[in-house]
Amino acid sequence: MDSRTKGKTVMEVGGDGVAVITLINPPVNSLSFDVLYNLKSNYEEALSRNDVKAIVITGAKGKFSGGFDISGFGEIQKGTRKEPKVGYISIDIITDLLEAARKPSVAAIDGLALGGGLELSMACHARISTPGAQLGLPELQLGVIPGFGGTQRLPRLVGLTKALEMILTSKPVRAEEGHSLGLIDAVVPSAELLTTARRWALDIVERRKPWISSLLKTDKLPPLGEAREILKFARGQTRKQAPNMKHPLMCLDALETGIVSGPRVGLEKEAEVGSQVISLDTTKGLIHVFFSQRGTVKVPGVTDRGLMPRKIKKVAIIGGGLMGSGIATALILSSYPVILKEVNEKFLEAGIGRVKANLQSRVRKGSMSKEKFEKTMSLLKGSLDYESFRDVDMVIEAVIENISLKQQIFADLEKYCPQHCILASNTSTIDLNKIGERTKSQDRIVGAHFFSPAHVMPLLEIVRTNHTSAQVIVDLLDVGKKIKKTPVVVGNCTGFAVNRMFFPYTQAAMFLVERGADPYLIDSAVSKFGMPMGPFRLCDLVGFGVAIATATQFIENFPERTYKSMIIPLMQEDKRAGEATRKGFYLYDDKRKAKPDPELKKYIEKARSISGGNVDPKLVKLSEKEIIEMTFFPVVNEACRVFAEGIAVKAADLDIAAIMGMGFPPYRGGIMFWADSIGSKYIYSRLDEWSKTYGDFFKPCAFLAERGSKGAPLSAPVEQARSRL
Numbered sequence: 001m002d003s004r005t006k007g008k009t010v011m012e013v014g015g016d017g018v019a020v021i022t023l024i025n026p027p028v029n030s031l032s033f034d035v036l037y038n039l040k041s042n043y044e045e046a047l048s049r050n051d052v053k054a055i056v057i058t059g060a061k062g063k064f065s066g067g068f069d070i071s072g073f074g075e076i077q078k079g080t081r082k083e084p085k086v087g088y089i090s091i092d093i094i095t096d097l098l099e100a101a102r103k104p105s106v107a108a109i110d111g112l113a114l115g116g117g118l119e120l121s122m123a124c125h126a127r128i129s130t131p132g133a134q135l136g137l138p139e140l141q142l143g144v145i146p147g148f149g150g151t152q153r154l155p156r157l158v159g160l161t162k163a164l165e166m167i168l169t170s171k172p173v174r175a176e177e178g179h180s181l182g183l184i185d186a187v188v189p190s191a192e193l194l195t196t197a198r199r200w201a202l203d204i205v206e207r208r209k210p211w212i213s214s215l216l217k218t219d220k221l222p223p224l225g226e227a228r229e230i231l232k233f234a235r236g237q238t239r240k241q242a243p244n245m246k247h248p249l250m251c252l253d254a255l256e257t258g259i260v261s262g263p264r265v266g267l268e269k270e271a272e273v274g275s276q277v278i279s280l281d282t283t284k285g286l287i288h289v290f291f292s293q294r295g296t297v298k299v300p301g302v303t304d305r306g307l308m309p310r311k312i313k314k315v316a317i318i319g320g321g322l323m324g325s326g327i328a329t330a331l332i333l334s335s336y337p338v339i340l341k342e343v344n345e346k347f348l349e350a351g352i353g354r355v356k357a358n359l360q361s362r363v364r365k366g367s368m369s370k371e372k373f374e375k376t377m378s379l380l381k382g383s384l385d386y387e388s389f390r391d392v393d394m395v396i397e398a399v400i401e402n403i404s405l406k407q408q409i410f411a412d413l414e415k416y417c418p419q420h421c422i423l424a425s426n427t428s429t430i431d432l433n434k435i436g437e438r439t440k441s442q443d444r445i446v447g448a449h450f451f452s453p454a455h456v457m458p459l460l461e462i463v464r465t466n467h468t469s470a471q472v473i474v475d476l477l478d479v480g481k482k483i484k485k486t487p488v489v490v491g492n493c494t495g496f497a498v499n500r501m502f503f504p505y506t507q508a509a510m511f512l513v514e515r516g517a518d519p520y521l522i523d524s525a526v527s528k529f530g531m532p533m534g535p536f537r538l539c540d541l542v543g544f545g546v547a548i549a550t551a552t553q554f555i556e557n558f559p560e561r562t563y564k565s566m567i568i569p570l571m572q573e574d575k576r577a578g579e580a581t582r583k584g585f586y587l588y589d590d591k592r593k594a595k596p597d598p599e600l601k602k603y604i605e606k607a608r609s610i611s612g613g614n615v616d617p618k619l620v621k622l623s624e625k626e627i628i629e630m631t632f633f634p635v636v637n638e639a640c641r642v643f644a645e646g647i648a649v650k651a652a653d654l655d656i657a658a659i660m661g662m663g664f665p666p667y668r669g670g671i672m673f674w675a676d677s678i679g680s681k682y683i684y685s686r687l688d689e690w691s692k693t694y695g696d697f698f699k700p701c702a703f704l705a706e707r708g709s710k711g712a713p714l715s716a717p718v719e720q721a722r723s724r725l
């Protein structure tokens, strides 16, 4: 393959008169422009050759295709590639050349047929797949729409309601379901895939099998009035679930056009809308997130050294509380045998009970069978001592946040665990060097910082000290992948990356209410911005005990930039500790529904008198935009510090950490990407102005000042020399 081209297709014509065209673009046979243009040439040749009666399209190495090459969108967005004429691929090539050809095509699908991959197969006249095939149109989660005819062909093959479900949720279906839906014509073992597809193609030529153009099918479409009702409902749901995104509604426009005005007009609408969505900011953000998420496992100096992950056969967890039980659940769900150690029988039973409850909730929801529940639970063994730790490959400590207790545990671990065993701590704040102070095992000590609930939250912060070996990081990255977490490797400091970014966010919110802003308006503005909930609702959910413990760490470690609000401690004195006590910033009913509490004023006023601040008329009347700026620019500021200190190696890692650890809206691309979309100059000037009026909490850090003064992007790499990793 030419090193400048991205992928190709190859065509082989058999003695049976079937031309087999194979998509080749590892690792997922994505449809790059090179692949698509090669496919066009192969088709033109196959259609012109007298020895070709029919065509089979397949993908190399057990994967049909993962869809259009997503980096192509980036090239179009950056202007480094000219977008082809609107409709050139979907209409001129896929519809007019392939689907309308005089020779039939059959798709032979093994593995993935996603996005453009499935769309290409739907333009074929039949689809044969293997049992493991995954079929889906996940484009909306990338901010684009199915643009190779999927908005027109999928409803015609599987019906409007199912097509909407598949497109709006981005969830693929398996081969068997695809078969029962009418998306797949036959499911056969891998070894028979190509022979069946060839025979099927010839059967179409011989009229023994129907010659079906998906685009012209109408039997699965509901009557027009019903279709309009279904689409109206889908629009309503979409507006509710994705209020800040335009592309899902634009996708529905393309679907509706095809149903109302016919598939050809629908294809034209799809092409027009497909081209428009590429330049939406939300699309740029989502595509950035796609690649950034896959980039977190690429750690310079670690994953580029040819190290292979060692096999982790058995894991021990110390502490079966909230976190330990969640971590144990995540591990046994991925088939790791786990030993859970506790201090006494009662606590051990409670810990195992929590794991059981986590799994039982899956059984109740129907996502886990009873047999699978029993099998998974059988991987968990309890223990009250370290005897069974002699053959474990990794220990994750998750006891209460107490330095001397953790130090003692790590000293004990060194005595009982084998020498190769990874010694990980789930501490949220404590310096890992201190935790390992009483051991000689600094090279195998690492942070495995899970987020609560650990079996649900997708992020794993892997915290490395200056001593942690590259092998240990590689091993933990592999475990992270196996338990389906997105790992982000960060340096050792108070709060690591996520909690450091989280802290200024809640602090800014406390500052604003002390100066007269309405907490409920702040929560509402932040939710509208796209966070799962506002900072006050979040404090209630987490509980004031955790909020105060975290604040104490930050006040101790970063006193110069901490705003010391007394609102939470004052409420806690009155036995209001958040949702668990049904009273916090909100009042909660039996169904955990939150409503504003008029009494909150009293605590705010008292806190204001303690801090000595005054109500600021400007802050009383903040617009939603100003609320977002005053709560999130301090987060950007802290993210800049984390980046400048080398705690995160890439700005994109902070984007992923913010999205998966804080709930920052993915369609804004993450904290640094969002900041760059606003501009460092503006953010710097706002923070600088606020710091002069309101104090050092808002003071821009040196990194932000330097980049902001030049208007330079915040996400541009920091020189290696300054990186701590």
Ligand SMILES: CCCCC[C@H](O)CC(=O)SCCNC(=O)CCNC(=O)[C@H](O)C(C)(C)COP(=O)(O)OP(=O)(O)OC[C@H]1O[C@@H](n2cnc3c(N)ncnc32)[C@H](O)[C@@H]1OP(=O)(O)O
Pocket (backbone or CB within 6 Å): 027, 028, 030, 031, 066, 067, 068, 069, 070, 071, 089, 112, 114, 115, 116, 117, 119, 138, 139, 142, 144, 145, 146, 147, 148, 150, 274, 291, 294, 295
């Ligand atoms: C004018 C244009 C119109 C286009 C219209 C068309 O309708 C639009 C599309 O088709 S958009 C693409 C739709 N497809 C997807 O959204 C699939 C995205 N990929 C995935 O979901 C997954 O990667 C996977 C399920 C295909 C494989 O998952 P797995 O965990 O096995 O592996 P990774 O996710 O780590 O991916 C491995 C490497 O492959 C790269 N990659 C995957 N898909 C694509 C793609 N479609 N385009 C380009 N690259 C892709 C991925 O980035 C990984 O590469 P690294 O170098 O980062 O390791």
Ligand SMILES: NC(=O)c1ccc[n+]([C@@H]2O[C@H](COP(=O)([O-])OP(=O)(O)OC[C@H]3O[C@@H](n4cnc5c(N)ncnc54)[C@H](O)[C@@H]3O)[C@@H](O)[C@H]2O)c1
Pocket (backbone or CB within 6 Å): 318, 319, 320, 321, 322, 323, 324, 341, 342, 343, 347, 397, 398, 399, 400, 401, 402, 405, 409, 426, 427, 428, 429, 449, 450, 451, 452
């Ligand atoms: N709670 C969170 O949201 C959260 C999030 C991330 C990280 N963390 C960190 O995880 C750790 C655990 O937090 P948690 O919320 O699960 O605490 P928890 O109080 O719910 O559980 C701690 C458990 O450790 C047990 N334990 C204490 N000493 C032990 C010993 N010597 N051997 C075995 N078990 C022992 C206790 O009996 C208790 O069951 C802390 O370091 C915390 O900072 C907590």
